[in-house]
Amino acid sequence: MAKTALVTGASSGIGREIARDLSARGFRVILSARREERLRELAEELGDNTRVVVCDVSDREECLRLYEETKSEKISVLVNCAGFGAVGSFDKLPLDTELKMIDTNVTAVHMLTKLFLKDFVAADRGYIMNIASSAGLMYGGPMMATYYA
Ligand SMILES: NC(=O)c1ccc[n+]([C@@H]2O[C@H](COP(=O)([O-])OP(=O)(O)OC[C@H]3O[C@@H](n4cnc5c(N)ncnc54)[C@H](OP(=O)(O)O)[C@@H]3O)[C@@H](O)[C@H]2O)c1
Known part of the structure; x- marks a missing residue:
């Protein structure tokens, strides 16, 4: 049975490419983001087994729902x-x-990491990759003070 990976932000950019890469490596991929049409297009490209879960991770209840709806899928990569x-x-x-940026970039990452990590620890398997910016390693920068922080 193929291993399963959950990718948030899979509707474009880095997340979409990671989803493609995981699929090429034999993972069954669960794609999540807000723009359903883009997720469905990618799901079609990746194959029948791909699942789409539309979710706005800036909403805490939605993060909980994403976990609840996927926790039984034996995910081993988040x-x-x-x-x-x-x-x-x-x-x-x-x-x-x-505030929406903080909820998306910080709170959602915290919540999903914590929720899935306990299952990964219990199963003694799993990987979590958090995509961040090198901006976060700097003391600050112009015009994006909150993003850097
Ligand atoms: N591009 C860079 O040079 C770079 C460098 C370092 C770090 N990063 C970081 O890497 C991550 C991805 O960047 P990218 O360049 O691939 O950006 P992107 O192409 O704009 O993709 C962002 C993804 O996040 C999703 N997203 C945004 N807000 C969301 C929300 N509230 N709920 C659910 N999904 C949401 C978007 O999907 P929907 O709009 O469909 O929801 C999209 O799939 C970001 O965190 C970015 O800060 C980017």
Whole structure:
């Protein structure tokens, strides 16, 4: 039986390429993001066994739902790739945008890592890859203060 991987942020960019790569390595992939049509297109490309779970990870209840709906799938690889970077001066960026970014880039990664890790530890198997930016290793930078932090 193929091993199963869950990839968030699988509808574009890095997450989509990781999903393709995992599929090419023989994994059954569960694709997650908000844009269902893009996920379905990728699922069709990757094959019948691919599953799509639409989820907005900036919402804590949605993170819990993503875990609940997939925890029985014997996932052995979790890739946290959903994220975005809001650009603009700190004093002008809307608070809502920044809070959504923190919820997506930080809280969701924390929640999904914690939820799946306990199952991985219990099963004595599993890998978690958190996609982050080298911006996070710097003291700060222009026009993306919150993203860097
Ligand atoms: N590109 C770079 O140079 C770079 C460098 C370092 C780190 N990163 C980080 O790597 C990650 C992926 O970047 P990328 O360049 O591949 O970006 P991207 O092409 O914009 O992809 C971002 C992915 O995250 C998903 N996403 C965003 N908000 C979401 C939400 N609230 N709920 C669920 N999914 C959400 C998007 O899907 P939907 O819109 O369909 O939900 C999309 O699949 C980001 O965290 C980014 O900060 C990127």
